[in-house]
Amino acid sequence: MKSVASIKGHPIHPMLIAFPVAFLVSAFGCNLIGALFGMPAWWTTGAWLALAGIIAALVAAVPGIVDYIYTVPPNSSAKTRATWHMVVNFGAVGLFIVAWILRGSASAEPGGAVILLEAGGLVLLSSGGWMGGTLVYRNMIGVNHRYADTGKWSEAHFENNEDVLTVARTDELKANQMKLLHVGDKRIVLARTENGFAAFDDHCSHRGGSLAGGVLMCGKVHCLWHGSQFDVNTGKPCAGPAERDIGTYHVEISGNEIRLTL
Ligand code: FES
Known part of the structure; x- marks a missing residue:
């Protein structure tokens, strides 16, 4: 893919x-x-x-x-x-x-x-x-944007047949960069903040904007469609129009690998 x-x-x-x-x-x-x-x-x-x-x-x-x-x-x-x-x-x-x-x-x-x-x-x-x-x-379909530190769009596909998946290497992302993970039919974002890694659904709870296509800053992901912001660790909205949480996932580091628990 x-x-x-x-x-x-x-x-x-x-x-x-x-x-x-x-x-x-x-x-x-x-x-x-x-x-x-x-x-x-x-x-x-x-x-x-x-x-x-x-x-x-x-x-x-x-x-x-x-x-x-x-x-x-x-x-x-x-x-x-x-x-x-x-x-x-x-x-x-x-x-x-x-x-x-x-x-x-x-x-x-x-x-x-x-x-x-x-x-x-x-x-x-x-x-x-x-x-x-x-x-x-407005929806930025096909727009070639960059994350912090000129990070480029990246994504990977995984079968959804294990509870714990190795989804990236620790050196793959710099602070405030993201990676889109397709796990079965789920879209999950792996994000690196200043404090570590976090994972959450690639689905803004307002109107479904792609959060992997947004901006990550200070532990918050900003949806570019209408400006909602979410805490990437708790999934709670910090700024509207979104009112509902986004789903989050547990991630841990093992050696130089990042593991995602579904
Ligand atoms: S879809 Fe994300 S703010 Fe509207």
Whole structure:
């Protein structure tokens, strides 16, 4: 699952999405101008731009689906938003595909139905884009951030068939750095504070933000979605809007290994 970590660190999907947006918006503009003023060169260009936009959208969807499965925190407001983002964007591409099929060939003049379908596609695309922007800028999906001391995002996967797991070496993390542990279907954060190690659920009790994607400071983890803060040892909220504790786990050091008790 190394590739998942690299996807968390590099916003591939938000970068690729610029291409289908540019192609599909231009396609609609060219088709509209061509149809309004009877200019075949414009509507033929519009047809090929629409096809390029459809292909680019399907390519951009691949890292988007990977992000949806692996990066967006489960049971969170971002997961719901990401589901709608995906449905709306597929709907937009679907409308452009129907418009292309209805048209029959690139040189055929686009009728009113084609123009209307593409206009509907753009409305959906704008709505999907708004949600995508929220996912990136508020929910920080795909944002390549750093912990203290330029610590990089790191994660590891474990089977959930033992009560005590060795999850890291003691020299792996510096103070105020974190590591995301996938234990079976649980997401647990291993954190190093100035006073030692702590482990807690990667699930903000407000709306499910990833705490591994937050900031660790002075024994508290800050959720970047809406600003809640939690004591990493007790799990108690120190600042809202979260009101409920987060789950914590016992960790101990054995030699140069860190052991987590589930
Ligand atoms: S999800 Fe809202 S503060 Fe964490």
